[in-house]
Amino acid sequence: MHELLDLTSLPFIEELYKAWLQNPASVDSGWQRFFSDFHGGGSLDLGTPRREPQVAGRGSIAVAESGASAADGPGRSKQSRVDSLLWAYRDVGYFYAYLNPLRPKHEPSRNYLYPRAKGAYEQLSIEAFGLSEEDLDREFSAGRAMKPARARLREILKAFQETYCSTFGVEFLHIQNKPIRNWLLQTMESCRNKSDFSTGRRKEILEDLIKAEEFEQFLHKTFIGQKRFSLEGAEVVVPALHSLVNTASGSGIDEIVIGTAHRGRITLLNQILNMPAEEIFTLFEDNHKPGQYGGSGDVKYHLGYSTDHGHEDGSSVHVTLVSNPSHLESVDGVVEGKTRAVQSLSRWGSFMRATKRVLPVILHGDAAFSGQGVVAEIFNLSQLRGYHTGGTIHVIINNQIGFTTSSRDSRSTFFPTDVAKMTSVPVFHVNGDDPQAVVYAMDLALRFRQKMSQDVIVDIICYRRHGHNEGDEPSFTNPRMYRLIREHPGVTSKYAETCADLGVMGKEEQKVLRKEYAAGLRRALKTARENPPEPTLKPFQGDEWAGLHGRYTQEAVPTGVKRKTLEAVSDTLTRIPDGFNIHSKLKRILDDKRQRLEQEGTVDWAFAEALSFGTLLLEGVPVRLSGQDCERGTFSQRHSAWWDTESTQALPYLPLNHLKADQARFFAYDSPLSEYSILGFEYGFSLNSPRTLVIWEAQFGDFCNGAQVVIDNFIAAAKTKWQRSSGLVLLLPHGYEGQGPEHSSAHLERFLQLCAEQNMEVCNLTTPAQYFHLLRRQMKRDFRNPLVLMSPKSLLRHPLAVSRMDELAQGHFRPVLDAPPVSADLDSRDAAAGGSGRGVKRLILCSGKVYYDLWERRQELEAFDTVVLRVEQLYPFPADALGTALEDYPHLRELLWVQEEPENRGALRYMREQFLKNFPDRPFTCVSRPASASPAVGSHRQHVAEQRELVERALGGARGVAKGTARGGAGEAATDAPGKLSAGSAGGKRPTAKSAKRGKA
Ligand SMILES: Cc1ncc(C[n+]2csc(CCOP(=O)(O)OP(=O)(O)O)c2C)c(N)n1
């Protein structure tokens, strides 16, 4: 009957039980026996406590999991009550654990969180489970893991209290995966969540604590009032991380990638990353040489660093601390991506093996962990094909406060960690005043991660001795807490007492250690002041960056590919493997592509992209593409993965991985619906993978502002702040096509505003060939820069937006294009009308898709005195190329920047500024949509009207000569175009559908 007792059948059992109570004969004989057995030991009270039937159910699971005998004779029902009680310890023991160092030992910790919750939670008393004092001396089974397996209840409960309610508490029953849950149960109960600490290990812990405390206090006294975000109150983090680093290599780990926020970062730089004290003090003295840490640098508590930790057995672990900005938790995705990139290096044979070799560790603040949504995003990535890293160890410095905000105002949950419980993550809560418990928790976390390849959390509950920073007075807002903190002895002094008592390190020895360490710090300070050291921060990144330098140049890079190679790649991309059942529509698409190639020799946008990927793969450059729905492509244009319609295979066929045997690999991952974490991830990946083409594609460029923190703080600024380069490509679908305010604009203007010091490239292209060359250029140069590309939507299928194969076979990316698109007859008419610039009176400059609208209208109007020139690379501004192009048109009367974006968006203001700077003598007028608070209109009709109006204004009067003024302001181009708005106002009223109709030529 036990197999019936799962949780899902409880309501059914309740019904049966009620029926049995009224009339035992109304249920079958098996149930009669069961209920009378149960009843024999007391009553199965279905009302109070409410959980009893559940607990009985859980108890039965406990029996199954612990292997306790179901046949316990007359005491069986008691055993099941004991099982229930023991299960409750596993379930809620952490509520009763002694976790909060600021509270007296015997008070249940839950009280510190929500006094009002008293009584609302499971009580771990024997009475609540129908057991009595006499039962304490009866023998019961304690399950399979606990030793001894049978004992008096009194002893069993003592063991369970030690295991689940000591200075270590654990949440793990939310993990549905049974083997994982069983492993934890077995591991924790068999050792009662304690390990034997040798004298040597205890000594290490004490030394770490003493040094952490001394270092903190030295900074406190020496650099009075300077921000360092003191670690005091959480010094135990130092032995915790030290222990992790020390045990890592024994667990097969070669590298650890750490991300951490401000709290204690400086101490960790010194004590875990081995950044010499002299260097740190130099930063405090602020006498480091300009440019020493790259560009304008960053504050000292954001710096990254790396070191090798050697061990006595000759092994070593490489530890990296990732640079991060102030924006809390923004580094999480970067840590994961960076880790994944290291794991992807071929050094370890297989990726799965590599995940066991490279460990990500993220330290969080309690307020940030529960408050910043990106944390949940990161947990969501943890088990995904394209983003998992074999499990991350999360350490929370839970000082029970965020700046001035108390835990109660920070979250709706008991613990900050609750937000992570959506995944199979065990949560180890540990009292920060018990260093051995903390180190044990770290050990267990590492074992768990190595065994299960899952994330794990160590929540160190501690306190913050001082204010948020060194100028902050914490008792304005938290007077009671800070009174307790003031009276609270530091963890070091407590542990020092214990160690002295145990003979681990005598008081005298401790004193000597402190003295000598402090003397060393004083010497380091002297050096920093008198002879500041050269930085050991490497000016550039690791080995994988060998051969790449950071200097930007605009020099053209030949990126053409032999026709034969292009044809071979094309063939694979359009050939359906034997026996593969391809979707009929996809087959048609592929047939079309092949036909176009064979008959016209042209490629469209998506095919040019595939050819750039394919040719790079053949040259040994892996390609990683990630983004929402990117495998197929949002616009059904890419089809990089083909699904066999008849197969049950879990993975699709990726034609790009079938080019030839020794090619590099193509990776395409449909990402979760997140921008922030994924862009952080891909940026992190690019940091360690400069030889991989790493691309993040937004569904629509509009959504990239969900990742604005990553764009502002990493992509735009990392080189200047931290000397960290990245070759990441952002594909941001952009263009005004009547799809509404949030499907039109990739916020081009914001990227251009961020541009300085050649920090990235921002492009908006018009031909597949340009796209092909640009992607290839990204990998063919000997430096890396992020590339932000306004990618097309309607151009994916525009009949003019095609390129000839020979445009791919030779040449290079051109930042400025003045060639018309493929259309021989139009070309010849153009030439006949004067061609080669001599008859050109008006020059229209534009970028991206609007070019085709302008071009087509120009052709309709036969306005051959007008040339439309495309600025394909907006930043760095192609002054030379543009200057050369302008020279071709000596008789210009008008120069017009035309954009489809509203006046306050797009490149308009940027272009005006660049023209003023680079071509001050050139008239520069603009045509755009009127300035608008919303990026685009909602009505498609309205959009069409606006677009027509825009083109008419741009080309108005093109039959004659434009009456353009050169006053230099947006929307100041006067026009005599039909259907014009108020004279010369690009920023005037929006056109109505009616006026647009009139305007249509
Ligand atoms: C995204 C973001 N918002 C706000 C801040 C400002 N800020 C800096 S530290 C801090 C409190 C952080 O509390 P917690 O995460 O608990 O870390 P602690 O300082 O207590 O170690 C705040 C709000 C920030 N740095 N980042």
Ligand SMILES: [Mg+2]
């Ligand atoms: Mg905090």
